[in-house]
Structure formats: structure tokens, C-alpha cells
Amino acid sequence: VLSWNLLIKACSKSGQFGQCIELYVQMQRAGFEPDEFTLPCIINACAGLRSLPAGQAVHAQVLKSEQHSNLYINSALIHMYAHCGRIIHAKKVFDEMDDRDLVSWNSIVSGFMKEDGYEEALIVFSTMRFSDVEPNESTLSSVIPACGRLFKLHLGRAIHGEAIKLGDAMSGDVSVNSSLVFMYSKCRDMDSARRVFASIPGRNVVSWNAMLSGYAQNKQGNEAWNLFREMQMEGYEAS
RNA sequence: UUGCAACUC
Numbered sequence: 001v002l003s004w005n006l007l008i009k010a011c012s013k014s015g016q017f018g019q020c021i022e023l024y025v026q027m028q029r030a031g032f033e034p035d036e037f038t039l040p041c042i043i044n045a046c047a048g049l050r051s052l053p054a055g056q057a058v059h060a061q062v063l064k065s066e067q068h069s070n071l072y073i074n075s076a077l078i079h080m081y082a083h084c085g086r087i088i089h090a091k092k093v094f095d096e097m098d099d100r101d102l103v104s105w106n107s108i109v110s111g112f113m114k115e116d117g118y119e120e121a122l123i124v125f126s127t128m129r130f131s132d133v134e135p136n137e138s139t140l141s142s143v144i145p146a147c148g149r150l151f152k153l154h155l156g157r158a159i160h161g162e163a164i165k166l167g168d169a170m171s172g173d174v175s176v177n178s179s180l181v182f183m184y185s186k187c188r189d190m191d192s193a194r195r196v197f198a199s200i201p202g203r204n205v206v207s208w209n210a211m212l213s214g215y216a217q218n219k220q221g222n223e224a225w226n227l228f229r230e231m232q233m234e235g236y237e238a239s
Numbered sequence: 240u241u242g243c244a245a246c247u248c
Contacts, residue, residue, distance in 0.1 A: 005240050040241045075242040106243040113244085138244035145245065175245045182246060209246040239247060 001027075005037045012041050012048070020045035021054060034061070036070050043076035047083040055080045069098055075107045082111030106138045118146040122155070134166070141175040148183035156183045157192075174200060178207040185214025190223075205236055 004027040011019040024034065024042045034042065039062060046055035059077055067073050074097050081090035094100070094108045105128045112121040125143045128135070135143070140163055147156035160180055163170045170176060177200045184193035197203075197211045208231045215224035228238075 002240060009240065035241090037241045044242075070241090072242045077242090079243065101242095103243045108243090110244055136244090141244040143244095173245095177245090179245045185246095206246045209248095211246090213247060 001032050001035055001038070004032055005035070005041065008038060008041050008045075012045055015048065017045040017048040021049070034065075036067050036073065039067060039070070040072045040076040043073065043080050047076075047080040050084055052084040052086065055084060071097075071099070071101050071104060075101075075103045078104065078107040078111055082107070082114050085115070087111055087115045087117065100133075102133060102136060102139070105133055106136070106142065109139060110142045113142050113146060116149075118149045121146045122150070122152075135162075135170075137170055137173040137176050140170065141173075141179045144176065144179035144183045148179075148186035151187050153184075153187035153189060156180075156187060172201060174202050174204055174207060178204070178210045181207060181210040181214060185210065185217060188218060190214065190218055190220065203234075205239065208236055209239065 004023065008020050008023050011017070011023065020042060024038070027038075028034065039058065043055065043058055046058060055077075062068055062073055062077070074093055077093045078090045081087070081093065090108060090111045094104060097104060105124070109121050109124050109128075112118070112124065121143060125135075125139070128139075140159065144156060144159055147153070147159065163176055177196055180196045181193050184190070184196060193211065193214050197207065200207050208227075212224055212227055212231070215221075215227060232238075
């Protein structure tokens, strides 16, 4: 089973999701039971293919197996349903889980984000906080942009404050900081956006794009142009 | 050997 799992994972990594399904069928034909390592991979492949029928078939197998309360499998299922545009099903899996970990929460939050369910994402986030689960950089990178899209500057600031309290791993993270730049730009607080942007240690192309499109949206053409030139000087190409 | 996240497009 280990060899099959490694093979499936390798295909999944290179985006060969159809091949994953193929191997999955073959391994079962060869008499091997998919285990708790196989299933998350294969569910991810279904998500990659946006194949709801395949995803549902694997889900049905999961329910019949011993693995139906595995955290990895359930997070993968949430992710898969969200990817296939079935946030209702994703939420159902989430609600029916006996215990949830941080990734379960993050999966349902990002599921709502994918469907433009910004309000819902923030509601889930607040119940998550109420359940005493501490967010990580994935959580914040989903939830901060949600504030931006809803123009909730106060909430955004509050979450920014929380990120700082959570320490360096959080407040020094590129994704979190790029999200903050995006959120402040959307909320037209360009001073804060600029301040965060300037403080990002390992700025990447996403940080630059967030700042640039912020200027563009706020009709600050000159600032945008200057920044664009600066970006080129740091060796980034236009995108 | 397994699951989640940021901008633009």
C-alpha cells in the first residue's frame, strides 16, 4: 500500500490527477485497501479535476470504511466539495465532524472565500475564535482579505492587532502581510497599506501586486508608476 | 507516505 500511496502522491504533486484516479482504481483491483494516507490524496485529485461524481464516490467509500472520522480525510472532503462548487456539502461535512482541528476550520473558511461567501467566512472565523482555536497564517490569509472585500476596516484592524499579538510567525508572514496590504487598500487606507508593505521582510510578487493594484484602485497613478519602477529594479517582471 | 491560505490574470 505504501508504494501505491507514494505513486499516487507523486502524480498528484505534478498535477496528474487523472492518473491518480487511474492508480487508485488499479490498486483496488490488485487487492489493496486504500488507507488513511491514500484517501486524502485521492480526494484532492478529485478536487483538482473538479469531479464531483468521483469525489462523491470516494466519499461514499469513506463512509463505509473505518476512516470516516479521520481529520485529514474530512478536511480533504471539505476542500473537495468547495472546489466543486458545493459549499453546502462542504459545510455539512464540517458540521458533522466529531472533532475539528485548525485545518478543518481553515478548510471551511477558505471554502466560503472561494464562493465569495465573505460574510460566512467571517462568521465561521468568529465561531472558531469563540471555540478557542488559535488561527494560523493560513486562517489570517483568508480572513483578512474577507474584511477587505466587505470594506470592514475596523474588523481588519482588529485582526491585524491579533496577528501582532500572536507573534512573529504570524505578523512576519508574507502572505498575512500581503493580505493586510490588500485589505487596507480595499478600505482606502493607503497609509496603512503602505506602512505594512514597507515592513514586509521577504516581499514577493503577490505583495507587489497587492500594493500596485491598491494604488490603481485608489486612482493613485503616480504612486503606482513609481512603485512599478521600483518593482522592476528589484527584478520582478510585469504580470 | 496524507488535508487548508494571500494579489493580479
